[in-house]
Amino acid sequence: MSEGQRQEGGGWPLWEVFVRSRRGLSHTHAGSLHAPDAEMALRNARDLYTRRAEGVSIWVVPSAAVTASSPDEKDPFFEPAADKAYRHPTFYAIPEGVKHL
Amino acid sequence: MTTTVTTAQADGHATADPHALAAAFDAAVADEVRIEPRDWMPDAYRDTLVRQMAQHAHSEIIGMQPEANWITRAPSLRRKAILMAKVQDEAGHGLYLYSATETLGVSRDDLLDKLHAGRQRYSSIFNYPTLTWADVGAIGWLVDGAAITNQVPLCRCSYGPYARAMVRICKEESFHQRQGYELLLALSRGTPEQHAMAQDAVNRWWWPSLMMFGPPDDESAHSAQSMAWRIKRHSNDELRRRFVDICVPQAEILGLTLPDPDLRWNEERGGYDHGPIDWAEFREVLRGNGPCNRERLERRRAAHESGAWVRQAAVAYAAKQREAGRAAGHGADQEAGA
Numbered sequence: 001m002s003e004g005q006r007q008e009g010g011g012w013p014l015w016e017v018f019v020r021s022r023r024g025l026s027h028t029h030a031g032s033l034h035a036p037d038a039e040m041a042l043r044n045a046r047d048l049y050t051r052r053a054e055g056v057s058i059w060v061v062p063s064a065a066v067t068a069s070s071p072d073e074k075d076p077f078f079e080p081a082a083d084k085a086y087r088h089p090t091f092y093a094i095p096e097g098v099k100h101l
Numbered sequence: 102m103t104t105t106v107t108t109a110q111a112d113g114h115a116t117a118d119p120h121a122l123a124a125a126f127d128a129a130v131a132d133e134v135r136i137e138p139r140d141w142m143p144d145a146y147r148d149t150l151v152r153q154m155a156q157h158a159h160s161e162i163i164g165m166q167p168e169a170n171w172i173t174r175a176p177s178l179r180r181k182a183i184l185m186a187k188v189q190d191e192a193g194h195g196l197y198l199y200s201a202t203e204t205l206g207v208s209r210d211d212l213l214d215k216l217h218a219g220r221q222r223y224s225s226i227f228n229y230p231t232l233t234w235a236d237v238g239a240i241g242w243l244v245d246g247a248a249i250t251n252q253v254p255l256c257r258c259s260y261g262p263y264a265r266a267m268v269r270i271c272k273e274e275s276f277h278q279r280q281g282y283e284l285l286l287a288l289s290r291g292t293p294e295q296h297a298m299a300q301d302a303v304n305r306w307w308w309p310s311l312m313m314f315g316p317p318d319d320e321s322a323h324s325a326q327s328m329a330w331r332i333k334r335h336s337n338d339e340l341r342r343r344f345v346d347i348c349v350p351q352a353e354i355l356g357l358t359l360p361d362p363d364l365r366w367n368e369e370r371g372g373y374d375h376g377p378i379d380w381a382e383f384r385e386v387l388r389g390n391g392p393c394n395r396e397r398l399e400r401r402r403a404a405h406e407s408g409a410w411v412r413q414a415a416v417a418y419a420a421k422q423r424e425a426g427r428a429a430g431h432g433a434d435q436e437a438g439a
Contacts, residue, residue: 011413014203031197033200036412037423040419047193
């Protein structure tokens with residue numbers, strides 16, 4: 001189903017909601033909702049996802065604006081990271097007794 | 102290729118070998134790997150989830166009605182504020198679940214149309230009336246208690262969006278149950294009339310609450326497959342027994358009795374045995390012949406229809422604002438600022 005079909009909800013497009021739970025933390029995806037415009041999406045997001053002070057800041061993004069990697073490409077797409085153990089500190093053998101390293 | 106992250110989108114898999122896809126799906130489920138919207142899944146898995154999640158979403162919003170019935174007549178401002186917060190939570194739970202259901206490739210409008218046409222169900226518990234204020238307490242304690250017993254294992258459901266919605270819902274449900282228990286306790290320890298009212302409410306809600314777990318295991322049509330798919334984790338009877346075991350001591354502290362003369366401790370099993378459930382009543386309510394089936398759906402349809410102009414006005418306003426933005430030389434879609 002294309003994103004175009006998803007916007008039929010009475011003409012209300014779908015929005016993705018990101019909430020910053022407190023200062024110092026990044027916004028994380030909370031869920032999605034329908035709203036006619038960005039302002040209403042923000043208000044609806046406040047009512048839906050922060051009824052118990054779960055957030056100090058909200059982003060709403062039209063779902064149609066999100067570009068995602070395809071699930072089919074998953075393995076080849078992320079494969080370059082799989083065989084590079086030398087990017088992790090545990091790859092390196094250090095003699096016992098070496099401190100602060 | 103550009104697709105929305107939360108939309109079921111299976112065409113990317115069309116070229117792959119169906120047997121290999123099915124084997125990979127089964128292996129993922131067996132390994133407790135969560136299935137996400139754009140993963141390949143068997144049609145029957147998708148259909149089962151749509152049916153169950155839609156029914157769950159519908160139950161949340163239809164469930165607002167019996168309790169909202171008492172908002173204007175709550176006995177104190179405190180109780181009124183609590184009840185409004187609870188009913189608002191139920192609306193929120195419905196919205197979490199509708200969003201999660203939409204990730205399976207169905208539209209919100211289609212789900213609501215099916216509810217209004219009686220083609221998708223909601224929990225039959227909401228077809229019982231709320232006759233007295235004590236019913237608000239009995240619903241919180243028993244109906245929400247049964248819902249929690251059902252829903253906690255759903256937090257580990259194999260379908261990611263459903264499991265995530267359930268985590269949020271379960272966090273919020275415990276307030277619902279506690280406020281109901283507290284309300285009943287206040288009545289039970291009140292005047293003899295208040296105590297009798299609390300007992301009457303428990304008498305009426307106890308059996309329908311036990312029916313919320315669904316038919317007995319040997320008659321449950323979808324249970325075995327749902328367990329294999331890790332949508333369900335425990336059988337209907339298992340969850341029902343768990344609920345009964347939790348309620349018996351809670352009722353004792355309330356000073357109220359449960360209306361089951363056969364309820365007794367089973368030493369061997371380490372749990373309570375309950376008397377026979379009237380499944381004929383359950384089937385009748387399911388068939389549409391409960392006390393409030395027609396009223397609930399009519400109310401729901403009327404709310405939807407009388408809200409149509411608001412939805413249309415919001416769309417017209419949004420379009421007008423976009424036009425105004427364009428005329429002023431701004432980008433049409435610059436609303437989504439941080």
